[in-house]
Amino acid sequence: MNDIRRSILWVIFAFSLILLWDRWQIHNGRPALFFPQATQTAAAPEPPATPTAAPAPDIPAASQQLSQAGAGDVPGASAAAAAPAAQAEQFVVTTDVLRLTFSTEGGSLIRAELLAYENDSRDGPVVLLDQSANRAYVAQTGLIGGNFPNHKTLLKVADGPRTLGDGQDTLQIRFESPVQDGVQLIKTWTLQRGRYDIQVRHEVINHGQAPVAPQLYEQIVRDGGEVPGGVMFTGTYTGPAIYTDEEKFQKVPFKDIESNYQKASNSFQKLSDTGYVAMVQHYFASAWILPDGIARENFVRRPGAGLYSVGMIASFPPIEPGASQAIDSLFFAGPQVERELADIAPGLQLLKDYGMIKVLAQPMYWLLSHLHDIIGNWGWSIVALVFLLKVAFYWLNAKAYASMAKMRAVAPRVTQLRERYKDNPQQMQQEMMRIYREEKVNPLGGCLPIVIQMPFFIALYWVLLSSVEMRHAPWIGWIQDLSVPDPWFILPLLMMLTSLLQVALNPQPPDPLQAKMMWIMPLAFSVMFFFFPAGLVLYWLTNNILSIAQQWLINVRMGVPPQFNLPKFGK
Numbered sequence: 001m002n003d004i005r006r007s008i009l010w011v012i013f014a015f016s017l018i019l020l021w022d023r024w025q026i027h028n029g030r031p032a033l034f035f036p037q038a039t040q041t042a043a044a045p046e047p048p049a050t051p052t053a054a055p056a057p058d059i060p061a062a063s064q065q066l067s068q069a070g071a072g073d074v075p076g077a078s079a080a081a082a083a084p085a086a087q088a089e090q091f092v093v094t095t096d097v098l099r100l101t102f103s104t105e106g107g108s109l110i111r112a113e114l115l116a117y118e119n120d121s122r123d124g125p126v127v128l129l130d131q132s133a134n135r136a137y138v139a140q141t142g143l144i145g146g147n148f149p150n151h152k153t154l155l156k157v158a159d160g161p162r163t164l165g166d167g168q169d170t171l172q173i174r175f176e177s178p179v180q181d182g183v184q185l186i187k188t189w190t191l192q193r194g195r196y197d198i199q200v201r202h203e204v205i206n207h208g209q210a211p212v213a214p215q216l217y218e219q220i221v222r223d224g225g226e227v228p229g230g231v232m233f234t235g236t237y238t239g240p241a242i243y244t245d246e247e248k249f250q251k252v253p254f255k256d257i258e259s260n261y262q263k264a265s266n267s268f269q270k271l272s273d274t275g276y277v278a279m280v281q282h283y284f285a286s287a288w289i290l291p292d293g294i295a296r297e298n299f300v301r302r303p304g305a306g307l308y309s310v311g312m313i314a315s316f317p318p319i320e321p322g323a324s325q326a327i328d329s330l331f332f333a334g335p336q337v338e339r340e341l342a343d344i345a346p347g348l349q350l351l352k353d354y355g356m357i358k359v360l361a362q363p364m365y366w367l368l369s370h371l372h373d374i375i376g377n378w379g380w381s382i383v384a385l386v387f388l389l390k391v392a393f394y395w396l397n398a399k400a401y402a403s404m405a406k407m408r409a410v411a412p413r414v415t416q417l418r419e420r421y422k423d424n425p426q427q428m429q430q431e432m433m434r435i436y437r438e439e440k441v442n443p444l445g446g447c448l449p450i451v452i453q454m455p456f457f458i459a460l461y462w463v464l465l466s467s468v469e470m471r472h473a474p475w476i477g478w479i480q481d482l483s484v485p486d487p488w489f490i491l492p493l494l495m496m497l498t499s500l501l502q503v504a505l506n507p508q509p510p511d512p513l514q515a516k517m518m519w520i521m522p523l524a525f526s527v528m529f530f531f532f533p534a535g536l537v538l539y540w541l542t543n544n545i546l547s548i549a550q551q552w553l554i555n556v557r558m559g560v561p562p563q564f565n566l567p568k569f570g571k
Helices: 002-027 254-259 261-265 338-344 355-375 378-392 394-420 425-439 447-466 490-505 512-531 534-557
Strands: 090-094 098-103 108-118 125-131 136-144 170-176 183-192 197-206 215-223 239-244 248-251 276-280 284-289 296-304 307-315 324-335
Touching (some): 098 183, 108 324, 125 284, 136 183, 136 197, 136 284, 215 284, 215 324, 239 254, 239 296, 239 307, 254 261, 254 296, 254 307, 261 296, 276 307, 338 355, 355 378, 355 447, 378 394, 378 447, 378 534, 394 425, 394 447, 394 534, 490 512, 490 534
Antiparallel strands (some): 090 098, 098 108, 108 136, 125 136, 136 215, 170 183, 183 197, 197 324, 239 248, 239 276, 276 284, 284 324
């Protein structure tokens, strides 16, 4: 049975190495060897050096499912109603947490800087949205269902302050369109102190002689380029996402839109009266959020070469001549701070990607964040959380280590059996099972407690990987950023030493080859920790130290003095 257990562990270890090798290949820009993936979409082709000279993406078609009016596509950039992009102006609006660049072409948001978050080089703030020579990532809105103002129309911006001053809590930016086919669009962005969600009001005034029923589209357009940086051997999602109360969080990867648009467009709920659309990346996200109760059609599209958009379309009620109607919504551009996202809109906290284990990861984050409220340091909060997990699973671990201690006690007898019956494997197995029954030893007794705990520690792993709070968060001394590798490799080295110490404290396998491999495994496994964020290594190191202490204590209590089984590679 012991051989079976070790064989299972070897299979798991071998499969892990295969997955790690594939991730290494992908990280270095080479195709995966064992599990090839669809070709990742390349970044958008470089537009001209002047951002305003870049052609605007096409406009979505009017929704036939929301309205039976049968409105056609809005004319493209060459239409007479659309103002030339070269005439557009740009201006900057600043609050205490955001520096935004707007364009008078459509009143679009073309750049968003997060002032409270430094970029990876620490020479300026994080730039989330950006329309430049190297990137395309913008937020656009407009009207469809006729020759109405859209995100290509040149708007007039009202005079007013562009900086949130002392004593001010709100700042408004108002755009007015020319009258097109009797319709005028008033677009107002309202920024608030300390907030990353922006109130956006679209008011439509009917200056014509007949009722009109335009539709509003709100979209986020982005190139398919990956976010610089990231963590080796791991992957976080980058791309569009759609949330509805019925289907919850639905990802639509760039590669799916690129390779099979029809399949991608059927992979999410299109019609709903709840939810939001978003563009997600590691640590940060943007989203358009309509109030619940407003019917909308969600969409993903390819508006241009190397560009991808996610958005939604909502209908205005019929507007009589001389009357007006308005639709209020929110635009979010900021960090994925889970507690803040949950307060903005239902389900918005799901922008933080925990993979398939969010059921456990969310409570882990809740506990970690509350520990930080008390301790005030994310590094020590990680240590405290691992300690609480070890306390919670103490009795499970005690059973596992007790089983290992019993295995250590009978190890000399098992070794003698192997020597005596080395030419008769069947008899050897029968005698080993007899010893296990007499001594009440379960060879698999140490596995089940570990298997039960693994989902919780994997969940904690994803919490640390996904939490923007770890980014640029110091711990002690040389660790000034828990989201990047240890610059001096001290934590990975300590983690490797503690892993080897755990092997030394465990019963040595009778098979010499297995005994040698049990020492090689932690060495090979520890290599990737040199490239892991310091916060993840700290979590694993703390777990190792507490496990060693618990194992030592249990061995002493059971009368099995701890022994160090050093490797014998010379034999």
